[in-house]
Amino acid sequence: MDVKICGLGSEQTVDVAIASGASHVGFVFYPLSPRHVGPSHAGELAKRAKDQRVSVVAVTVDAGDGMLDAIVETVGPDMLQLHGKEEAYRVEEIKDRYGLPVMKAIAVETADDLSGIDEYADIADKLLFDAKAPKGAVLPGGNGVSFDWSILKDLKGDWFLSGGLSPDNVQEALRVCSPGGLDVSSSLESAPGTKDPERIRAFFAAIREAEAA
Numbered sequence: 001m002d003v004k005i006c007g008l009g010s011e012q013t014v015d016v017a018i019a020s021g022a023s024h025v026g027f028v029f030y031p032l033s034p035r036h037v038g039p040s041h042a043g044e045l046a047k048r049a050k051d052q053r054v055s056v057v058a059v060t061v062d063a064g065d066g067m068l069d070a071i072v073e074t075v076g077p078d079m080l081q082l083h084g085k086e087e088a089y090r091v092e093e094i095k096d097r098y099g100l101p102v103m104k105a106i107a108v109e110t111a112d113d114l115s116g117i118d119e120y121a122d123i124a125d126k127l128l129f130d131a132k133a134p135k136g137a138v139l140p141g142g143n144g145v146s147f148d149w150s151i152l153k154d155l156k157g158d159w160f161l162s163g164g165l166s167p168d169n170v171q172e173a174l175r176v177c178s179p180g181g182l183d184v185s186s187s188l189e190s191a192p193g194t195k196d197p198e199r200i201r202a203f204f205a206a207i208r209e210a211e212a213a
């Protein structure tokens with residue numbers, strides 16, 4: 001199963017995520033986030049991940065071409081994650097401009113939130129289902145909030161599940177629905193923006209246990 005650890009910010013935690021089994025590492029380019037990394041630091045972390053053959057995902061929110069140009073040039077991501085309100089035409093524009101795989105985040109609270117996914121599924125390389133941000137939240141992702149995973153129980157294909165996943169609930173999530181990948185961030189932190197190596201290891205241990213069951 002693919003696992004993306006999102007919002008990494010240090011060499012040590014990049015290495016721990018990869019040694020624990022991450023297939024993807026995510027770097028957040030959103031100045032309001034405690035996980036925001038500037039392109040040049042992200043470039044160094046990305047090189048470290050790529051040297052270990054792990055996919056680098058650049059997480060952006062309604063970014064314009066100028067910002068995406070800088071990220072693509074400096075970081076050289078393997079994938080762009082679009083975590084804002086990008087419409088389908090914009091997803092297509094970004095795919096065409098950079099020639100990179102794109103993962104579109106879909107904010108979910110109720111089953112109605114899946115009604116518009118077909119137009120994205122036709123264009124994006126992957127869909128990532130994340131919990132809708134709580135009212136008043138500053139961030140569209142990384143809020144540590146879960147949603148009712150049974151909404152996705154019949155969804156086939158290779159999609160990512162995220163939103164409040166943790167070492168304590170990931171096994172239950174995998175009993176309820178069948179994602180091809182998992183994405184996690186805030187539950188693996190000791191403080192906002194600071195990943196905790198022990199929590200990262202515990203997350204992978206819980207996944208391995210679920211896979212062995």
Ligand SMILES: O=C(O)c1ccccc1NCC(=O)[C@H](O)[C@H](O)COP(=O)(O)O
Pocket residue numbers: 006007026028030033034035036059060061083130139140141142143144145162163164165183184185186187
């Ligand atoms: O994590 C952030 O700070 C963030 C900020 C702005 C847009 C997206 C962001 N995170 C995207 C992710 O892929 C997170 O891993 C995902 O939302 C799940 O986060 P969490 O609920 O904390 O596990």
